Structure formats: structure tokens, C-alpha cells
Amino acid sequence: MTTQIDKTQPTKQINYINLTPDTQSKIVDQVLTNASGVGLGMILTILGLLLLARWMGINNLIMKWVEKLESDAESFRTLANSVQNMSGDTKTNHSTYVADHNKIIDQVREVKEITKEILMKVDKV
Secondary structure (H helix, E strand, C coil): CCCCCCCCCCCCCCCCCCCCHHHHHHHHHHHHHHHHHHHHHHHHHHHHHHHHHHHHCHHHHHHHHHHHHHHHHHHHHHHHHHHHHHHHHHHHHHHHHHHHHHHHHHHHHHHHHHHHHHHHHHHHC
């Protein structure tokens, strides 16, 4: 059987509990004891994990991993410097190419003008 609950009735809230001072003291002691036990357990767990990691040689593994990261970082720095130098060389070569190209075009224009003048002289004759 199910019982239907009338939702129109407001629920009563209890905001306090009457306890004797002795009971309150025991509750506080129990909460503090449990909290300190949890904290101590966490500290012992962390210390145990650190000792286990050291015993398994993870310390050496981490040191080797850090050394590898440092060497990889140095390799990437060298690669970045090489790419930057290559980019600078490419820009310099391009500038030289453009300047040489402009000189050639100017010389071709001069030859074209000279040829035009010669043709005009030949046509007059």
C-alpha cells in the first residue's frame, strides 16, 4: 500500500537539538578524534607512497625523465634557432634576387630604348 502525502501542509524544520553538556562534549571529542585519525591516515599514506616510490626506483626514473626533457628542450631551441637563421637567409637571398631582377629589367629597358632609337634612324634613312 502506498500512502499519499499532502504537499499543501508546510514541513516543520527543527533548528536545534537539546543535549546535555556532557553529551555535547562527547560529540565534539568524537568528531575531533575522527578528524585527526583521517588526517594522520592521509599523512601516513603520503609518506608510505613516497617511500614505496623511492624503493621502486621512481626517483631515478623521474630524474632521467627530467634530463630527457632538458635535452629535448635544448634540441628544440637549436632547431628554432636554425629555422630562424634559415628564414633570415631566405629573406636576404630574396632581397638580393629582387634587386638583381630590377637591374636586369632596367638593362633590358635600356637595350629596348637603344634598339628603338636605332630602328627610328634606320626608318628615316
